[in-house]
Amino acid sequence: MTEQEVRTVVEAVVRALAEKGMLKPEGSPTGASTAPSSFKTTVGTAGKVFQSQEWKPFKGVIPKDDDGHTHGPECPHCRDMATAAQSLKSAGADRVAACDPTNQCLAVASMVDHTLLKPGATQDEVIKLCEEARKYSFASVCVNPSYVALCAKLLRGSPVKVCTVIGFPLGSTTPTVKAIEARDAIANGADEIDMVINVGALKSGNDAYVKDDIRAVREATRGKVLKVILETSLLTKDEKVRACRISKEVGADFVKTSTGFGGGGATEEDIRLMRETVGPLMGVKASGGIRDCATAQAMVKAGATRLGTSASVAIVTADKAAGGKGY
Numbered sequence: 001m002t003e004q005e006v007r008t009v010v011e012a013v014v015r016a017l018a019e020k021g022m023l024k025p026e027g028s029p030t031g032a033s034t035a036p037s038s039f040k041t042t043v044g045t046a047g048k049v050f051q052s053q054e055w056k057p058f059k060g061v062i063p064k065d066d067d068g069h070t071h072g073p074e075c076p077h078c079r080d081m082a083t084a085a086q087s088l089k090s091a092g093a094d095r096v097a098a099c100d101p102t103n104q105c106l107a108v109a110s111m112v113d114h115t116l117l118k119p120g121a122t123q124d125e126v127i128k129l130c131e132e133a134r135k136y137s138f139a140s141v142c143v144n145p146s147y148v149a150l151c152a153k154l155l156r157g158s159p160v161k162v163c164t165v166i167g168f169p170l171g172s173t174t175p176t177v178k179a180i181e182a183r184d185a186i187a188n189g190a191d192e193i194d195m196v197i198n199v200g201a202l203k204s205g206n207d208a209y210v211k212d213d214i215r216a217v218r219e220a221t222r223g224k225v226l227k228v229i230l231e232t233s234l235l236t237k238d239e240k241v242r243a244c245r246i247s248k249e250v251g252a253d254f255v256k257t258s259t260g261f262g263g264g265g266a267t268e269e270d271i272r273l274m275r276e277t278v279g280p281l282m283g284v285k286a287s288g289g290i291r292d293c294a295t296a297q298a299m300v301k302a303g304a305t306r307l308g309t310s311a312s313v314a315i316v317t318a319d320k321a322a323g324g325k326g327y
Contacts, residue, residue, distance in 0.1 A: 142163040144165065
C-alpha cells in the first residue's frame, strides 16, 4: 500500500469516527457538533504513525441498551459501525477491528496477560482463551509450554502475544534446563517468557547463582520479553529488593510478583516496593489474586504495568460470573 493509499484510509477512519461523535477537537464542549472536515490527519515516518495535534479521543460514554449488543444488522449499536466498516473497506482497508467500549476494557485490557496455567487445562479451554484474548485485545495469553504452538497458530495475524512460563512453578530446575526450555518455547512461537527464579538460592543468600540463573534465560531469549517471577509471598523485604536488583542488572524486561501456586499473590505493598527498586522504566507485573476491576486498578495505581490473571474477562466487563480461579 502506498503512502497516499494509507493516508486515504486514515482520513476515512477519522471521518467515520467524527461523524459518530467519537472524536472532539481539543477544548470543544462535549455536546458540540463538529464537521468531519475540521479534523486533520498526518502520516508519520514510514507511513506507520498517525497523529494529529487538533483532536483527541472522545472520553464520553457510548450508550448501550440494557440487553447490550446483538452484533447483528438489527442492533442499533452495531449498525452504524457496520456502515463505517464498509466505507473503510471501500477506501482500501483490508480489516477493521473495534473494542467493546467499556471503561474497564479501554483502561486495563491492553495490560492483561490472559492466563490459563492450571495443570488440567484442556485444548478446548486454551482455544477459548485465545478467542477471548482476540475479542478483548489483551496483551497476551499466558499458557503452559505444551500449548505455545497451538496459541501461536490461533493468534497468528493478531496483536495478541503468546506468553509461557519457564521453570514453573517451583523455579528449582537448573539454569541449563531453563535456558533449553525457553529456547524450545520460542521455537514453538512464544513472544514472551515468564521464568521463576530459584527461590531457595535467593533465600540462602546465593545471589551469584540467582544471577546466573536469570542470565542463562536472558541469553536464551534475546529479542523477546523476559519477566522474572519472584514469588514474593515467600520472600522477606530484603530478598524482594535483591531479586529486583539482580533482575534489572541482568537485563530482564519485567519483575513479576507470583506464580499463583506459592500460597500468596500480588499485594499493593509489594508492587510499590518493586517499582521503587527497579525505577520507572522497567516493567512490573502483578499476578496472583487479581479477580476484579477494583483490584486491577489498585495494582496499576501502585505501579504495575502488566497484570497476570485468569479473571481477565470479568475485569474488563465487570461480570463477576466470568471470574477465573487460582491465578
